Amino acid sequence: MAQHQIDPNKWITQYSDYLFNYTITRVNDRVIAQDLVQETFLAGLKSMANFKGESSERTWLIAILKRKIIDYYRKINSKKGKAEVRVNYNSDSENEGDWLEEQVADPFDKTAEDTIENSELGDAIYNCMDKLPEKQAQVFKMKTILNYDTETICNELNITPSNLWVIIHRARTALAECMEDNWF
Amino acid sequence: MKKSFLFISCEEAKHICDKVQYNEATGWERFKLGLRLTWCQITQKYSKQNNKLTESMDKASVEAMTLNEKEELQKSFESELAKYQNQP
Structure with a gap:
């Protein structure tokens, strides 16, 4: 089945x-x-x-x-x-070879490993958010990821600011514990 | 005995700590939280965990759809879904 x-x-x-x-x-x-x-x-x-x-x-x-x-x-x-x-890259023979320098990776740029690790971290955060009750996840996303201000969220979801902070507190506590178990 | 105006409860400290994560705590609240952090281990632990979560959120640059984007997606998806649900 x-x-x-x-x-x-x-x-x-x-x-x-x-x-x-x-x-x-x-x-x-x-x-x-x-x-x-x-x-x-x-x-x-x-x-x-x-x-x-x-x-x-x-x-x-x-x-x-x-x-x-x-x-x-x-x-x-x-x-x-x-x-x-x-593309006709540097047909001018005087500048021949300049492309080599231009192609060198920027050492201050993010490495592929950083990008992969950050995207895995993002997946881990989402996995933990999925375990939250729907309302908590919704408020947390609006406040933390979308950076909506408190008033907008309260109007949108018809809750008071103190309700919002209680929900945020519960969501953050649950998420921190989940991340502690699965990532940190 | 009357409590000092500098004293905050553990719950209040956690609430301020949450506000700090969104830069919404006042200077006075930060000061009171700082005082409590010097001696309360529960607040210290909560604050450490909370800061770590904020750091991870920043590092991962997690994204979500805005309400408008989701609404648009919902509309177009619902019209497609209706076609499938109305099939005999």
Whole structure:
């Protein structure tokens, strides 16, 4: 029997932020990340019949998203490849060899290891946020990630500022404990 | 005995510590928290954990969709979903 059930009605509330964060750390563009998340959900709808329930819905959606990200890079790389053929780099013989210096990596730039570690840290934070009650996760995201001010959140969710701080306190305590167990 | 105006409870200290993470604590609140941090181990532990969480959030540059972005996504997804749910 299938261990996991599929329910697309909850996809946006439950998984959109996780998928969005996963994508943006890999494509580095908000609009493209939104498009890829949307395409993932639509592809998920189309292939719902193939969901066997052996993995969680989120794992299944991430698998679809990974393919979408690969397709995206394939597409832009093929375009880039064509463009590079037309570049006539330093045809002037006096400047020959300048490109070598220009191609040297910037030592102050982030290393690939840093980027990978930070994206894994982001995934770990999201895994911990997923364990929070829905309201706590929502308030925490609005306050901490989206940097909405207290008044906006209170108006949007119809809560008082003291309620907000109680929710934030509970969320931060739970998250710190979860991160302590899984990351630090 | 009357409590000193410098004294804050552990709960109040934690609340101020939370506000500090969002730069919303006043100078006076920070001062009172600082005083409590000199002797209260519970506040010290909470503050350390809280700062670590903030550092991790900053380091990871975690992102989420804004309310508007999510609303737009929800709308377009719902119209697609309706097509699938209305299929015989």
